[in-house]
Amino acid sequence: MKKKILLYKKIPEQEFQRLAERFDVTYFPIVNDSNRHAFFTALAEAEGIIGSSAAMGADILNKAVKLKAASTISVGTDQFDLAYLAGRGIPLMHTPDVLNETTADTLFTLIMCTARRAIEMSKMVTEGRWTKSIGEQSYGTDVHGKTLGIIGMGRIGYALAKRGHFGFNMKIQYTNRRRNINAEQDLNATYLEMEVLLKTSDFICVMTPLTEHTERLIGAKEFALMKKSAIFINGSRGKVIDEKALINALATGSIRAAGLDVFEVEPLPIDSPLCTLDNAVLFPHIGSATTETRLKMVSCAVDNLIRALEGDISCHCANRHLLDAQDAYTSSAE
Ligand SMILES: NC(=O)C1=CN([C@@H]2O[C@H](COP(=O)(O)OP(=O)(O)OC[C@H]3O[C@@H](n4cnc5c(N)ncnc54)[C@H](O)[C@@H]3O)[C@@H](O)[C@H]2O)C=CC1
Ligand SMILES: O=C(O)C(=O)CO
Numbered sequence: 001m002k003k004k005i006l007l008y009k010k011i012p013e014q015e016f017q018r019l020a021e022r023f024d025v026t027y028f029p030i031v032n033d034s035n036r037h038a039f040f041t042a043l044a045e046a047e048g049i050i051g052s053s054a055a056m057g058a059d060i061l062n063k064a065v066k067l068k069a070a071s072t073i074s075v076g077t078d079q080f081d082l083a084y085l086a087g088r089g090i091p092l093m094h095t096p097d098v099l100n101e102t103t104a105d106t107l108f109t110l111i112m113c114t115a116r117r118a119i120e121m122s123k124m125v126t127e128g129r130w131t132k133s134i135g136e137q138s139y140g141t142d143v144h145g146k147t148l149g150i151i152g153m154g155r156i157g158y159a160l161a162k163r164g165h166f167g168f169n170m171k172i173q174y175t176n177r178r179r180n181i182n183a184e185q186d187l188n189a190t191y192l193e194m195e196v197l198l199k200t201s202d203f204i205c206v207m208t209p210l211t212e213h214t215e216r217l218i219g220a221k222e223f224a225l226m227k228k229s230a231i232f233i234n235g236s237r238g239k240v241i242d243e244k245a246l247i248n249a250l251a252t253g254s255i256r257a258a259g260l261d262v263f264e265v266e267p268l269p270i271d272s273p274l275c276t277l278d279n280a281v282l283f284p285h286i287g288s289a290t291t292e293t294r295l296k297m298v299s300c301a302v303d304n305l306i307r308a309l310e311g312d313i314s315c316h317c318a319n320r321h322l323l324d325a326q327d328a329y330t331s332s333a334e
Contacts, residue, residue, distance in 0.1 A: 003309060004066075006042050008051030009073055011298045018302050023048065023309075050305045058084040069308035073301040074288075075099060075155075077318045078210040078237055086322030091313040093304035096155055098296040099288035104159035106287045107235045108167075110259030111148075111203055113281045114231045116140035117257075120278050141229065141256070143168050149201025150174040151194065151217070152208030152236065153183050160205060161187050173197055198225040203233065210237035218242065223249035230255045235287055238263040247273045250280055261287050 002024040007016070010029040019025050026042040028035060031054055043049070043064045049056075052073040058081045061067065070085065071093040085092050113119055117140045124130050124138070148164040150157045153174040164170035165187040172189040174180065175197050183189040198204065204226060208214045218232075219242035226232065232255055234241055243264045249255045257279040263272075266285055274280050288297060304316050313320060 003047045004042075004045045005048035005050065005305065005309075006039075006046040008039070008049065008054055011073070011302075012295060015295075015298045015302050019050070019305075022306060048305050048309050050301055052079075054079065056080045061085065061088075069093065069305060069313075071301045071305035071308065072318075073297050076209060076237065080318075082319040083322055086319045086326065089323065091308050091320070091323060092318045093301065093308050093313070093316050094318045095297045095300040095304070096316060098300050099293050100155045100159040102290050102293040103156045103235065103287040104163055106261060106283065106289075107156075107160050107205060107207070107233060107259075108163050110233050110235070110261065110281055110283065111143055111205075111231070114233070114257040114259040114279075115143045115203075117278075119281050141231075143170070143203070145169050146202035147171045147173060147200060149192075149197040149204045150189075151197065151204065151206045152176060152214075153180040153189070154207065156235070157205075157207040158183055158187075160207065161189055164203075165189075170203075173201060194222075195225060198222055199227070201230065202227065203231050205233040206236050206240055208236050208240060210239050214240050216240070216242050218246075220245040220248070223255060226255050228254065228256065232258040233260075234258070235261045238266065243274075247277070250274075250277050257281070259283075261285055 002022065005019065005023040005025055007019065007025050007027045008031055028039050031039045040063050045066060046064055047066050047068045048071065049064065049067065050071040056079050061081065061084060067090055069091050070080065072080065073095060075094050075096045077092055077094050080092050082092060121138065148161065148170045150161055153161065153176040157174065158180065161172045161183055165172050172183065172187050173192050174183060174189050175192055175194045179191050180189065184191065206218060208217065217240050223245055246258060250258055259281040261283045262285055268274065268282065274282060288294065
């Protein structure tokens with residue numbers, strides 16, 4: 001008999017078929033109040049789950065009494081309670097690497113848009129305010145040759161640093177839990193304590209995961225340390241920064257601008273003060289959102305679930321360290 005799995009995201013047909021060939025799939029393209037009861041009923045029967053963009057805390061996961069493996073169509077795993085899953089011996093699979101280059105492209109777009117005031121200038125044209133040659137009040141600032149400070153020099157941080165170093169002759173500096181020797185050797189990156197990085201960077205980009213250690217990593221104190229000319233970029237998760245403190249820094253001109261792909265609350269409510277600030281460039285969480293990369297992520301997540309339900313978590317398991325620490329993983333193939 002086929003194992004039951006729960007799919008809670010719309011995915012391309014060919015990937016759906018790969019799941020359907022192997023599993024008995026219950027599919028919820030979206031979960032809302034009208035289908036939540038049915039969703040929980042399916043969750044209680046599922047040996048595997050696959051999807052993204054839905055909170056999967058212990059309160060939800062404890063309904064998944066038969067669960068053997070979870071697969072998220074994302075590299076970020078903050079929607080899940082990793083320790084809870086590990087405590088039950090359940091691996092959480094994720095999709096690293098396939099989205100590095102696309103997400104770094106998005107981050108560099110934010111850098112260019114904020115520095116050159118691209119959205120603001122475009123609005124000037126489309127709103128009929130371009131009535132004479134622009135003056136210096138509309139000038140941007142250069143990106144090439146400036147200093148790029150990266151907080152979280154992991155897979156995506158490195159891909160961003162590559163663009164800055166090779167494409168824009170930027171000086172790369174970073175802070176990270178561990179030294180990134182590849183970035184130092186390949187990109188001449190300098191490791192700095194956070195405080196020094198904040199004080200000396202022209203562009204500061206946060207690319208850490210959201211964890212209990214990184215929640216509100218950047219707040220009023222950190223914004224106050226940045227140069228008045230600094231441009232702040234967040235592509236990690238909204239909760240890694242104190243959004244109110246950022247709004248204050250932008251509104252008072254204590255930093256120059258911010259480019260944001262992620263927010264404390266998503267979708268960003270239209271009454272957020274961020275929406276009124278010309279020096280904030282706001283994207284609707286599109287870091288990895290190209291057709292090619294989203295397909296690769298789905299494909300990777302499908303492979304991950306198939307392998308994990310066969311007992312193989314050697315690749316792409318996000319809570320492997322927690323499972324190993326308590327020797328909790330027992331192969332679901334057993
Ligand atoms: N905006 C978007 O669409 C996307 C956002 N993301 C976010 O980016 C995050 C990072 O992704 P990857 O680069 O693949 O992860 P990664 O694990 O390769 O890199 C993260 C780096 O942050 C460092 N780090 C962790 N805690 C830190 C701390 N307290 N201080 C300094 N450094 C710390 C780690 O040592 C690691 O090197 C994801 O977890 C996800 O939340 C990822 C993809 C797309
Ligand atoms: O993969 C992730 O973590 C994202 O945020 C979307 O690509």
